[in-house]
Amino acid sequence: MKEYNLKTREGRWRHFGSVDPIKGTKPTEKELMMDLQSSKKDFLFEIDHVGIKNLTYPVRIGDFQTVGNFSLSTHLAKDEKGINMSRILESVESHYENGLTLDFDTLKKVLITLQTAMKQKNASVEVEGVWFFDRYSPITNLKAVGHADTTFEMTVADEEVISQSLTIKAQVTTLCPCSKEISEYSAHNQRGVVTVKADLAEELPADYKEQMLEAMEINASSMLYPILKRTDEKSVTERAYENPRFVEDLLRLIAADLVELPFIKGFEIECRNEESIHQHDAFARLKYSK
CATH class of the missing domain: 3.10.270.10 (Urate Oxidase;)
Structure with a gap:
Protein backbone atom coordinates (compact mmCIF):
# COMPACT_ATOMS: atom_id res chain seq x y z
CA MET A 1 0.00 0.00 0.00
CA LYS A 2 1.32 3.40 -0.98
CA GLU A 3 2.36 5.68 1.89
CA TYR A 4 1.32 9.37 1.88
CA ASN A 5 2.61 12.37 3.80
CA LEU A 6 -0.05 12.73 6.52
CA LYS A 7 1.31 16.12 7.52
CA THR A 8 -0.20 17.64 4.37
CA ARG A 9 -3.86 18.00 3.51
CA GLU A 10 -3.40 16.40 0.10
CA GLY A 11 -1.57 13.49 1.69
CA ARG A 12 -4.35 12.98 4.20
CA TRP A 13 -6.96 13.10 1.41
CA ARG A 14 -5.03 10.45 -0.53
CA HIS A 15 -4.71 8.36 2.63
CA PHE A 16 -8.50 8.42 2.99
CA GLY A 17 -9.13 7.42 -0.61
CA SER A 18 -9.16 10.58 -2.73
CA VAL A 19 -8.02 10.09 -6.33
CA ASP A 20 -7.21 12.32 -9.30
CA PRO A 21 -10.14 13.59 -11.42
CA ILE A 22 -10.97 11.42 -14.40
CA LYS A 23 -9.97 13.02 -17.67
CA GLY A 24 -13.28 13.37 -19.47
CA THR A 25 -14.21 13.70 -23.12
CA LYS A 26 -17.34 15.88 -22.80
CA PRO A 27 -17.14 19.66 -23.37
CA THR A 28 -16.54 22.02 -20.45
CA GLU A 29 -17.66 25.24 -22.18
CA LYS A 30 -21.32 26.12 -21.68
CA GLU A 31 -21.84 26.94 -25.36
CA LEU A 32 -20.77 23.42 -26.35
CA MET A 33 -22.80 21.56 -23.66
CA MET A 34 -26.07 19.85 -24.55
CA ASP A 35 -29.12 21.77 -23.21
CA LEU A 36 -31.70 19.02 -22.60
CA GLN A 37 -34.28 21.37 -21.06
CA SER A 38 -34.55 23.31 -24.31
CA SER A 39 -35.36 20.23 -26.38
CA LYS A 40 -38.39 20.83 -28.62
CA LYS A 41 -40.79 18.05 -29.64
CA ASP A 42 -44.13 16.55 -28.58
CA PHE A 43 -43.82 15.69 -24.86
CA LEU A 44 -47.48 14.56 -24.57
CA PHE A 45 -48.78 17.03 -21.95
CA GLU A 46 -48.36 20.63 -20.91
CA GLU A 159 -47.84 40.43 -16.57
CA GLU A 160 -51.37 40.56 -15.12
CA VAL A 161 -52.36 39.28 -11.66
CA ILE A 162 -54.70 36.30 -12.05
CA SER A 163 -55.12 35.59 -8.35
CA GLN A 164 -53.66 36.57 -5.01
CA SER A 165 -54.48 35.38 -1.52
CA LEU A 166 -53.24 35.77 2.03
CA THR A 167 -53.55 33.17 4.77
CA ILE A 168 -53.14 34.25 8.40
CA LYS A 169 -52.97 31.77 11.29
CA ALA A 170 -53.26 33.31 14.75
CA GLN A 171 -53.90 32.16 18.31
CA VAL A 172 -56.64 33.47 20.62
CA THR A 173 -58.37 32.67 23.90
CA THR A 174 -61.87 31.17 23.93
CA LEU A 175 -64.03 30.64 27.02
CA CYS A 176 -66.76 27.99 26.91
CA PRO A 177 -70.34 29.42 27.03
CA CYS A 178 -71.78 26.08 28.19
CA SER A 179 -69.29 25.79 31.05
CA LYS A 180 -70.09 29.34 32.16
CA GLU A 181 -73.84 28.69 31.97
CA ILE A 182 -73.97 25.47 34.01
CA SER A 183 -71.28 26.17 36.62
CA GLU A 184 -71.85 27.99 39.91
CA TYR A 185 -68.51 29.70 39.41
CA SER A 186 -65.66 29.79 36.88
CA ALA A 187 -65.65 28.44 33.33
CA HIS A 188 -63.11 26.45 31.38
CA ASN A 189 -61.18 28.15 28.62
CA GLN A 190 -58.58 27.17 26.08
CA ARG A 191 -56.27 28.44 23.40
CA GLY A 192 -57.92 28.67 20.02
CA VAL A 193 -56.24 28.62 16.61
CA VAL A 194 -57.89 30.69 13.87
CA THR A 195 -56.88 30.32 10.21
CA VAL A 196 -58.23 32.63 7.50
CA LYS A 197 -57.39 32.34 3.81
CA ALA A 198 -58.70 35.36 1.91
CA ASP A 199 -58.88 35.86 -1.84
CA LEU A 200 -57.88 39.47 -2.34
CA ALA A 201 -58.51 42.21 -4.87
CA GLU A 202 -55.40 43.50 -6.64
CA GLU A 203 -55.71 46.99 -5.09
CA LEU A 204 -55.17 46.73 -1.34
CA PRO A 205 -55.08 49.24 1.54
CA ALA A 206 -51.76 49.60 3.32
CA ASP A 207 -53.13 47.91 6.47
CA TYR A 208 -54.91 44.94 4.85
CA LYS A 209 -53.02 42.42 7.02
CA GLU A 210 -53.88 44.35 10.19
CA GLN A 211 -57.57 44.53 9.23
CA MET A 212 -57.72 40.77 8.67
CA LEU A 213 -55.91 40.01 11.92
CA GLU A 214 -58.16 42.37 13.88
CA ALA A 215 -61.26 40.54 12.59
CA MET A 216 -59.76 37.25 13.74
CA GLU A 217 -58.70 38.41 17.21
CA ILE A 218 -61.30 40.97 18.29
CA ASN A 219 -64.15 38.45 18.00
CA ALA A 220 -62.48 35.94 20.33
CA SER A 221 -63.03 35.82 24.08
CA SER A 222 -59.64 37.52 24.35
CA MET A 223 -56.54 38.29 22.32
CA LEU A 224 -53.17 36.89 23.36
CA TYR A 225 -50.39 39.16 24.62
CA PRO A 226 -46.61 38.63 24.96
CA ILE A 227 -46.44 40.59 28.24
CA LEU A 228 -49.13 40.81 30.94
CA LYS A 229 -48.76 42.47 34.34
CA ARG A 230 -51.33 41.84 37.08
CA THR A 231 -53.69 44.60 35.99
CA ASP A 232 -53.46 43.34 32.40
CA GLU A 233 -54.16 39.76 33.46
CA LYS A 234 -57.24 40.88 35.39
CA SER A 235 -58.51 42.71 32.31
CA VAL A 236 -57.86 39.76 29.96
CA THR A 237 -59.46 37.22 32.32
CA GLU A 238 -62.57 39.33 32.86
CA ARG A 239 -62.93 40.15 29.17
CA ALA A 240 -62.84 36.45 28.34
CA TYR A 241 -65.54 35.75 30.95
CA GLU A 242 -67.68 38.55 29.50
CA ASN A 243 -67.32 37.21 25.94
CA PRO A 244 -67.78 33.41 25.91
CA ARG A 245 -67.36 31.80 22.47
CA PHE A 246 -67.99 28.38 20.98
CA VAL A 247 -65.92 27.66 17.86
CA GLU A 248 -69.18 28.10 15.92
CA ASP A 249 -69.69 31.56 17.46
CA LEU A 250 -66.16 32.68 16.70
CA LEU A 251 -66.36 31.40 13.13
CA ARG A 252 -69.56 33.31 12.37
CA LEU A 253 -68.43 36.54 14.00
CA ILE A 254 -65.16 36.57 12.07
CA ALA A 255 -67.01 35.83 8.83
CA ALA A 256 -69.36 38.77 9.43
CA ASP A 257 -66.40 41.13 9.78
CA LEU A 258 -64.58 39.75 6.73
CA VAL A 259 -67.68 40.16 4.57
CA GLU A 260 -67.56 43.88 5.33
CA LEU A 261 -63.95 44.31 4.14
CA PRO A 262 -64.22 45.54 0.53
CA PHE A 263 -60.81 44.22 -0.59
CA ILE A 264 -61.74 40.61 0.25
CA LYS A 265 -63.46 38.69 -2.56
CA GLY A 266 -63.97 35.46 -0.65
CA PHE A 267 -62.51 33.50 2.24
CA GLU A 268 -62.12 30.22 4.08
CA ILE A 269 -62.04 30.13 7.90
CA GLU A 270 -61.21 27.41 10.36
CA CYS A 271 -61.46 27.85 14.13
CA ARG A 272 -59.97 25.12 16.31
CA ASN A 273 -60.07 24.97 20.10
CA GLU A 274 -57.42 22.97 21.94
CA GLU A 275 -59.90 21.78 24.54
CA SER A 276 -58.81 22.10 28.18
CA ILE A 277 -61.22 19.46 29.60
CA HIS A 278 -61.14 16.98 26.70
CA GLN A 279 -58.42 14.98 24.99
CA HIS A 280 -59.66 16.13 21.58
CA ASP A 281 -59.97 19.47 19.79
CA ALA A 282 -63.17 21.13 18.61
CA PHE A 283 -63.28 22.85 15.21
CA ALA A 284 -65.56 24.62 12.76
CA ARG A 285 -64.91 25.60 9.15
CA LEU A 286 -66.69 27.59 6.44
CA LYS A 287 -66.07 28.91 2.94
CA TYR A 288 -67.69 32.07 1.56
CA SER A 289 -67.55 33.84 -1.78
CA LYS A 290 -68.98 37.32 -2.31
Whole structure:
Protein backbone atom coordinates (compact mmCIF):
# COMPACT_ATOMS: atom_id res chain seq x y z
CA MET A 1 0.00 0.00 0.00
CA LYS A 2 1.32 3.40 -0.98
CA GLU A 3 2.36 5.68 1.89
CA TYR A 4 1.32 9.37 1.88
CA ASN A 5 2.61 12.37 3.80
CA LEU A 6 -0.05 12.73 6.52
CA LYS A 7 1.31 16.12 7.52
CA THR A 8 -0.20 17.64 4.37
CA ARG A 9 -3.86 18.00 3.51
CA GLU A 10 -3.40 16.40 0.10
CA GLY A 11 -1.57 13.49 1.69
CA ARG A 12 -4.35 12.98 4.20
CA TRP A 13 -6.96 13.10 1.41
CA ARG A 14 -5.03 10.45 -0.53
CA HIS A 15 -4.71 8.36 2.63
CA PHE A 16 -8.50 8.42 2.99
CA GLY A 17 -9.13 7.42 -0.61
CA SER A 18 -9.16 10.58 -2.73
CA VAL A 19 -8.02 10.09 -6.33
CA ASP A 20 -7.21 12.32 -9.30
CA PRO A 21 -10.14 13.59 -11.42
CA ILE A 22 -10.97 11.42 -14.40
CA LYS A 23 -9.97 13.02 -17.67
CA GLY A 24 -13.28 13.37 -19.47
CA THR A 25 -14.21 13.70 -23.12
CA LYS A 26 -17.34 15.88 -22.80
CA PRO A 27 -17.14 19.66 -23.37
CA THR A 28 -16.54 22.02 -20.45
CA GLU A 29 -17.66 25.24 -22.18
CA LYS A 30 -21.32 26.12 -21.68
CA GLU A 31 -21.84 26.94 -25.36
CA LEU A 32 -20.77 23.42 -26.35
CA MET A 33 -22.80 21.56 -23.66
CA MET A 34 -26.07 19.85 -24.55
CA ASP A 35 -29.12 21.77 -23.21
CA LEU A 36 -31.70 19.02 -22.60
CA GLN A 37 -34.28 21.37 -21.06
CA SER A 38 -34.55 23.31 -24.31
CA SER A 39 -35.36 20.23 -26.38
CA LYS A 40 -38.39 20.83 -28.62
CA LYS A 41 -40.79 18.05 -29.64
CA ASP A 42 -44.13 16.55 -28.58
CA PHE A 43 -43.82 15.69 -24.86
CA LEU A 44 -47.48 14.56 -24.57
CA PHE A 45 -48.78 17.03 -21.95
CA GLU A 46 -48.36 20.63 -20.91
CA ILE A 47 -47.62 21.05 -17.20
CA ASP A 48 -49.45 23.51 -14.96
CA HIS A 49 -46.65 24.02 -12.44
CA VAL A 50 -42.99 23.06 -12.47
CA GLY A 51 -40.39 24.70 -10.27
CA ILE A 52 -38.85 24.55 -6.80
CA LYS A 53 -40.11 24.13 -3.22
CA ASN A 54 -38.61 24.73 0.22
CA LEU A 55 -36.45 27.67 -0.81
CA THR A 56 -35.43 29.37 2.44
CA TYR A 57 -34.83 33.07 1.87
CA PRO A 58 -34.61 36.24 4.01
CA VAL A 59 -37.71 38.43 3.77
CA ARG A 60 -39.14 41.52 5.43
CA ILE A 61 -42.76 41.63 6.57
CA GLY A 62 -43.63 45.07 7.85
CA ASP A 63 -40.92 46.38 10.17
CA PHE A 64 -39.28 43.03 10.93
CA GLN A 65 -36.90 40.78 9.04
CA THR A 66 -37.84 37.12 9.07
CA VAL A 67 -37.44 33.97 6.94
CA GLY A 68 -39.65 32.97 4.04
CA ASN A 69 -40.22 29.45 2.75
CA PHE A 70 -40.82 29.74 -1.01
CA SER A 71 -42.45 27.60 -3.66
CA LEU A 72 -42.01 29.07 -7.16
CA SER A 73 -43.18 27.60 -10.45
CA THR A 74 -44.09 28.32 -14.04
CA HIS A 75 -46.23 26.75 -16.71
CA LEU A 76 -44.46 24.40 -19.15
CA ALA A 77 -45.64 24.08 -22.74
CA LYS A 78 -46.33 20.68 -24.31
CA ASP A 79 -43.46 20.94 -26.79
CA GLU A 80 -40.81 21.81 -24.16
CA LYS A 81 -38.93 19.18 -22.16
CA GLY A 82 -38.17 21.23 -19.05
CA ILE A 83 -37.40 24.58 -17.47
CA ASN A 84 -34.10 26.15 -16.46
CA MET A 85 -34.29 25.93 -12.66
CA SER A 86 -31.41 28.36 -12.05
CA ARG A 87 -33.48 31.18 -13.55
CA ILE A 88 -35.92 30.89 -10.63
CA LEU A 89 -33.25 31.83 -8.10
CA GLU A 90 -31.89 34.48 -10.43
CA SER A 91 -35.35 36.05 -10.65
CA VAL A 92 -35.64 36.18 -6.85
CA GLU A 93 -32.09 37.48 -6.40
CA SER A 94 -32.71 40.31 -8.85
CA HIS A 95 -35.18 41.82 -6.35
CA TYR A 96 -33.09 41.27 -3.21
CA GLU A 97 -32.49 44.38 -1.11
CA ASN A 98 -31.32 43.36 2.36
CA GLY A 99 -34.04 40.74 2.20
CA LEU A 100 -37.04 40.47 -0.09
CA THR A 101 -39.96 42.70 0.90
CA LEU A 102 -42.82 40.23 1.32
CA ASP A 103 -45.83 42.00 -0.14
CA PHE A 104 -47.89 41.51 -3.28
CA ASP A 105 -46.26 44.37 -5.19
CA THR A 106 -42.85 42.76 -4.82
CA LEU A 107 -44.12 39.26 -5.55
CA LYS A 108 -45.70 40.52 -8.77
CA LYS A 109 -42.34 41.96 -9.87
CA VAL A 110 -40.59 38.67 -9.07
CA LEU A 111 -43.16 36.67 -11.04
CA ILE A 112 -43.02 38.96 -14.08
CA THR A 113 -39.23 38.63 -14.04
CA LEU A 114 -39.56 34.84 -13.76
CA GLN A 115 -42.23 34.57 -16.45
CA THR A 116 -40.14 36.66 -18.84
CA ALA A 117 -36.95 34.68 -18.16
CA MET A 118 -38.75 31.36 -18.64
CA LYS A 119 -40.78 32.55 -21.66
CA GLN A 120 -43.87 30.85 -20.19
CA LYS A 121 -47.47 32.05 -20.10
CA ASN A 122 -47.77 32.17 -16.31
CA ALA A 123 -45.81 31.97 -13.06
CA SER A 124 -46.85 31.30 -9.45
CA VAL A 125 -45.42 31.76 -5.98
CA GLU A 126 -46.35 30.66 -2.46
CA VAL A 127 -44.41 32.01 0.52
CA GLU A 128 -44.77 31.06 4.17
CA GLY A 129 -43.35 33.45 6.75
CA VAL A 130 -43.83 34.54 10.36
CA TRP A 131 -45.24 38.07 10.61
CA PHE A 132 -43.88 39.90 13.67
CA PHE A 133 -45.57 43.04 14.97
CA ASP A 134 -45.70 45.27 18.04
CA ARG A 135 -48.35 44.23 20.57
CA TYR A 136 -49.24 46.38 23.62
CA SER A 137 -50.68 45.03 26.87
CA PRO A 138 -54.28 46.22 27.43
CA ILE A 139 -53.86 48.24 30.67
CA THR A 140 -50.16 48.94 31.26
CA ASN A 141 -49.51 49.49 27.53
CA LEU A 142 -46.23 47.56 27.63
CA LYS A 143 -44.82 46.85 24.16
CA ALA A 144 -43.56 43.45 23.08
CA VAL A 145 -43.38 41.50 19.84
CA GLY A 146 -46.37 39.39 18.84
CA HIS A 147 -46.55 37.13 15.81
CA ALA A 148 -48.81 35.27 13.40
CA ASP A 149 -48.09 32.79 10.60
CA THR A 150 -48.74 34.01 7.06
CA THR A 151 -48.84 32.50 3.58
CA PHE A 152 -48.78 34.73 0.49
CA GLU A 153 -49.92 33.22 -2.84
CA MET A 154 -49.98 34.82 -6.29
CA THR A 155 -50.28 33.82 -9.95
CA VAL A 156 -49.35 36.13 -12.83
CA ALA A 157 -50.11 35.59 -16.52
CA ASP A 158 -48.93 37.94 -19.27
CA GLU A 159 -47.84 40.43 -16.57
CA GLU A 160 -51.37 40.56 -15.12
CA VAL A 161 -52.36 39.28 -11.66
CA ILE A 162 -54.70 36.30 -12.05
CA SER A 163 -55.12 35.59 -8.35
CA GLN A 164 -53.66 36.57 -5.01
CA SER A 165 -54.48 35.38 -1.52
CA LEU A 166 -53.24 35.77 2.03
CA THR A 167 -53.55 33.17 4.77
CA ILE A 168 -53.14 34.25 8.40
CA LYS A 169 -52.97 31.77 11.29
CA ALA A 170 -53.26 33.31 14.75
CA GLN A 171 -53.90 32.16 18.31
CA VAL A 172 -56.64 33.47 20.62
CA THR A 173 -58.37 32.67 23.90
CA THR A 174 -61.87 31.17 23.93
CA LEU A 175 -64.03 30.64 27.02
CA CYS A 176 -66.76 27.99 26.91
CA PRO A 177 -70.34 29.42 27.03
CA CYS A 178 -71.78 26.08 28.19
CA SER A 179 -69.29 25.79 31.05
CA LYS A 180 -70.09 29.34 32.16
CA GLU A 181 -73.84 28.69 31.97
CA ILE A 182 -73.97 25.47 34.01
CA SER A 183 -71.28 26.17 36.62
CA GLU A 184 -71.85 27.99 39.91
CA TYR A 185 -68.51 29.70 39.41
CA SER A 186 -65.66 29.79 36.88
CA ALA A 187 -65.65 28.44 33.33
CA HIS A 188 -63.11 26.45 31.38
CA ASN A 189 -61.18 28.15 28.62
CA GLN A 190 -58.58 27.17 26.08
CA ARG A 191 -56.27 28.44 23.40
CA GLY A 192 -57.92 28.67 20.02
CA VAL A 193 -56.24 28.62 16.61
CA VAL A 194 -57.89 30.69 13.87
CA THR A 195 -56.88 30.32 10.21
CA VAL A 196 -58.23 32.63 7.50
CA LYS A 197 -57.39 32.34 3.81
CA ALA A 198 -58.70 35.36 1.91
CA ASP A 199 -58.88 35.86 -1.84
CA LEU A 200 -57.88 39.47 -2.34
CA ALA A 201 -58.51 42.21 -4.87
CA GLU A 202 -55.40 43.50 -6.64
CA GLU A 203 -55.71 46.99 -5.09
CA LEU A 204 -55.17 46.73 -1.34
CA PRO A 205 -55.08 49.24 1.54
CA ALA A 206 -51.76 49.60 3.32
CA ASP A 207 -53.13 47.91 6.47
CA TYR A 208 -54.91 44.94 4.85
CA LYS A 209 -53.02 42.42 7.02
CA GLU A 210 -53.88 44.35 10.19
CA GLN A 211 -57.57 44.53 9.23
CA MET A 212 -57.72 40.77 8.67
CA LEU A 213 -55.91 40.01 11.92
CA GLU A 214 -58.16 42.37 13.88
CA ALA A 215 -61.26 40.54 12.59
CA MET A 216 -59.76 37.25 13.74
CA GLU A 217 -58.70 38.41 17.21
CA ILE A 218 -61.30 40.97 18.29
CA ASN A 219 -64.15 38.45 18.00
CA ALA A 220 -62.48 35.94 20.33
CA SER A 221 -63.03 35.82 24.08
CA SER A 222 -59.64 37.52 24.35
CA MET A 223 -56.54 38.29 22.32
CA LEU A 224 -53.17 36.89 23.36
CA TYR A 225 -50.39 39.16 24.62
CA PRO A 226 -46.61 38.63 24.96
CA ILE A 227 -46.44 40.59 28.24
CA LEU A 228 -49.13 40.81 30.94
CA LYS A 229 -48.76 42.47 34.34
CA ARG A 230 -51.33 41.84 37.08
CA THR A 231 -53.69 44.60 35.99
CA ASP A 232 -53.46 43.34 32.40
CA GLU A 233 -54.16 39.76 33.46
CA LYS A 234 -57.24 40.88 35.39
CA SER A 235 -58.51 42.71 32.31
CA VAL A 236 -57.86 39.76 29.96
CA THR A 237 -59.46 37.22 32.32
CA GLU A 238 -62.57 39.33 32.86
CA ARG A 239 -62.93 40.15 29.17
CA ALA A 240 -62.84 36.45 28.34
CA TYR A 241 -65.54 35.75 30.95
CA GLU A 242 -67.68 38.55 29.50
CA ASN A 243 -67.32 37.21 25.94
CA PRO A 244 -67.78 33.41 25.91
CA ARG A 245 -67.36 31.80 22.47
CA PHE A 246 -67.99 28.38 20.98
CA VAL A 247 -65.92 27.66 17.86
CA GLU A 248 -69.18 28.10 15.92
CA ASP A 249 -69.69 31.56 17.46
CA LEU A 250 -66.16 32.68 16.70
CA LEU A 251 -66.36 31.40 13.13
CA ARG A 252 -69.56 33.31 12.37
CA LEU A 253 -68.43 36.54 14.00
CA ILE A 254 -65.16 36.57 12.07
CA ALA A 255 -67.01 35.83 8.83
CA ALA A 256 -69.36 38.77 9.43
CA ASP A 257 -66.40 41.13 9.78
CA LEU A 258 -64.58 39.75 6.73
CA VAL A 259 -67.68 40.16 4.57
CA GLU A 260 -67.56 43.88 5.33
CA LEU A 261 -63.95 44.31 4.14
CA PRO A 262 -64.22 45.54 0.53
CA PHE A 263 -60.81 44.22 -0.59
CA ILE A 264 -61.74 40.61 0.25
CA LYS A 265 -63.46 38.69 -2.56
CA GLY A 266 -63.97 35.46 -0.65
CA PHE A 267 -62.51 33.50 2.24
CA GLU A 268 -62.12 30.22 4.08
CA ILE A 269 -62.04 30.13 7.90
CA GLU A 270 -61.21 27.41 10.36
CA CYS A 271 -61.46 27.85 14.13
CA ARG A 272 -59.97 25.12 16.31
CA ASN A 273 -60.07 24.97 20.10
CA GLU A 274 -57.42 22.97 21.94
CA GLU A 275 -59.90 21.78 24.54
CA SER A 276 -58.81 22.10 28.18
CA ILE A 277 -61.22 19.46 29.60
CA HIS A 278 -61.14 16.98 26.70
CA GLN A 279 -58.42 14.98 24.99
CA HIS A 280 -59.66 16.13 21.58
CA ASP A 281 -59.97 19.47 19.79
CA ALA A 282 -63.17 21.13 18.61
CA PHE A 283 -63.28 22.85 15.21
CA ALA A 284 -65.56 24.62 12.76
CA ARG A 285 -64.91 25.60 9.15
CA LEU A 286 -66.69 27.59 6.44
CA LYS A 287 -66.07 28.91 2.94
CA TYR A 288 -67.69 32.07 1.56
CA SER A 289 -67.55 33.84 -1.78
CA LYS A 290 -68.98 37.32 -2.31
